[in-house]
Amino acid sequence: MFRFFKKKPITPESSVEDQSPTLASQEVEHSPDQIAEKVIVPETAAEATPALSPQTPFRRSSFAAALGGSGIATPESLLPAVPIEPVEVIQPIEQIALVEPIEPVEPVIPEQNQEKKASWLARLKGGLAKTGQSIGSLFVGVRVDEALFEELETALIMADAGVEATEQLLTALRLRVKRDRIEDAEAVRQALREVLTEHLKVLEKPFDVGRVKPLVVMITGVNGAGKTTSIGKLAFALQHEGARVLLAAGDTFRAAARQQLIEWGVRNKVDVIAQEGADPAAVAFDAVHAGRARGMDVVMVDTAGRLPTQLHLMDELKKIRRVIAKADPTAPHEVLLVVDGNSGQNVLAQIRAFDAAVGLTGLIVTKLDGTAKGGTLAAVAAGSQGVRPVPVYWIGVGEKIEDLQPFVAAEFAAAVVG
Numbered sequence: 001m002f003r004f005f006k007k008k009p010i011t012p013e014s015s016v017e018d019q020s021p022t023l024a025s026q027e028v029e030h031s032p033d034q035i036a037e038k039v040i041v042p043e044t045a046a047e048a049t050p051a052l053s054p055q056t057p058f059r060r061s062s063f064a065a066a067l068g069g070s071g072i073a074t075p076e077s078l079l080p081a082v083p084i085e086p087v088e089v090i091q092p093i094e095q096i097a098l099v100e101p102i103e104p105v106e107p108v109i110p111e112q113n114q115e116k117k118a119s120w121l122a123r124l125k126g127g128l129a130k131t132g133q134s135i136g137s138l139f140v141g142v143r144v145d146e147a148l149f150e151e152l153e154t155a156l157i158m159a160d161a162g163v164e165a166t167e168q169l170l171t172a173l174r175l176r177v178k179r180d181r182i183e184d185a186e187a188v189r190q191a192l193r194e195v196l197t198e199h200l201k202v203l204e205k206p207f208d209v210g211r212v213k214p215l216v217v218m219i220t221g222v223n224g225a226g227k228t229t230s231i232g233k234l235a236f237a238l239q240h241e242g243a244r245v246l247l248a249a250g251d252t253f254r255a256a257a258r259q260q261l262i263e264w265g266v267r268n269k270v271d272v273i274a275q276e277g278a279d280p281a282a283v284a285f286d287a288v289h290a291g292r293a294r295g296m297d298v299v300m301v302d303t304a305g306r307l308p309t310q311l312h313l314m315d316e317l318k319k320i321r322r323v324i325a326k327a328d329p330t331a332p333h334e335v336l337l338v339v340d341g342n343s344g345q346n347v348l349a350q351i352r353a354f355d356a357a358v359g360l361t362g363l364i365v366t367k368l369d370g371t372a373k374g375g376t377l378a379a380v381a382a383g384s385q386g387v388r389p390v391p392v393y394w395i396g397v398g399e400k401i402e403d404l405q406p407f408v409a410a411e412f413a414a415a416v417v418g
Helices: 023-030 060-069 091-099 110-126 129-139 146-158 165-180 186-201 229-237 257-266 280-293 311-327 346-358 376-382 409-415
Strands: 216-219 245-249 271-273 298-302 336-341 363-367 392-397 404-408
Touching: 023 363, 060 346, 129 146, 129 186, 129 409, 146 165, 146 186, 165 186, 165 245, 165 376, 186 376, 186 409, 216 229, 216 280, 216 311, 216 346, 216 409, 229 257, 229 298, 229 363, 229 392, 229 404, 245 257, 245 280, 257 271, 271 280, 280 311, 311 346, 346 376
Parallel strands: 216 298, 216 336, 245 271, 245 298, 336 363, 363 392
Antiparallel strands: 392 404
16 A cells, blocks of 8 residues: 655755745646645544645655554545646526525325315305395395396496496396296396306406416506505416516506515515616516526516506506517517406496507406405406407405416306306
8 A cells, every 4th residue: 555665865854945846836836726735634633643735745754754643644645635626616597596496386186176176266256245145136036027137137237247248148148038938036047147157258268378488477557456466476376387487576656566576576486676766667678688588487577556547657658568579579478457346347447548558468357355346347248338358367356375366257157146
């Protein structure tokens, strides 16, 4: 294991400074940053021996001192340390950009899926209980005659279904009762549920995430409709479907809007593009580029709440859309309007104004819990007051993060009719 050298005549040892520099020392003089000093950590204090400097040449005296110590020196400790070049560790861009990595979504087994579905239907029926009771109570202990249809007409109008939608629904219901010769009130209610489902089918449309990457979604609405909260809930829902989401705090008019969206980002473990006091269009522009660079699936841009009568804010909304198109010529791919389910027929005016300004592609209906105006979507489907039947992607009936669910016509009709 060890090499032994022939004994040479003893000559006065010169100091280390007087000796000619070795190859290792020459390398140190030329490139000192490339030398990594090797340190040996002893197991006990008694075994500790001073490590040889890589610049000190080998001498028999050092060799003898090493063997004569209380411990036995290893061969590695006797050899000069080899220069080690530092290694640069490169991390992926996505890992640096994210505050925390997104946790993998656990697969949902069918039993859990059925339980969640039943829980959602119960919450939906509970949220629309006022509307369901006002309509469903008409079919208890009554005869199937003209008086029943008159009371049903009044109940639908009171639920803000509107005159046009009410006429369409009652006409289809009369034909169904006459064709099938229905004489039982409960059977009439079942027929009304089926007629309302067919009426609302025009609003049912799945939200396709994977058709383009990133999918740029521009979200707007009036003040107090629950726009920012809906964005946080929607980010949660999309993440559980396996999508990577990036948020943009484009609402720079409201003081706490940026902090509120950042809080939703922390809760959902997603990044938020935010700039204090910046132009909303500039924030949206940066978010689109960031979403493309980070490989995101969805980029959601929050905008300031505004009334349709605030023309300067509506012009700002148009500007945001134009700037997003400069970042991506095909964007925004979705323009969603968040509406309050308690607004009744006022929802039609909002849809008409925002659709004319930015071209809506979908709706998010919030705060349906406790409302007696659940028939508003029937008015939207009927195209009342000249509105276009814009698809309804999601509806919300509570404050919990999972209370925002996709709109299904059959489920909504069952909750409204009771």
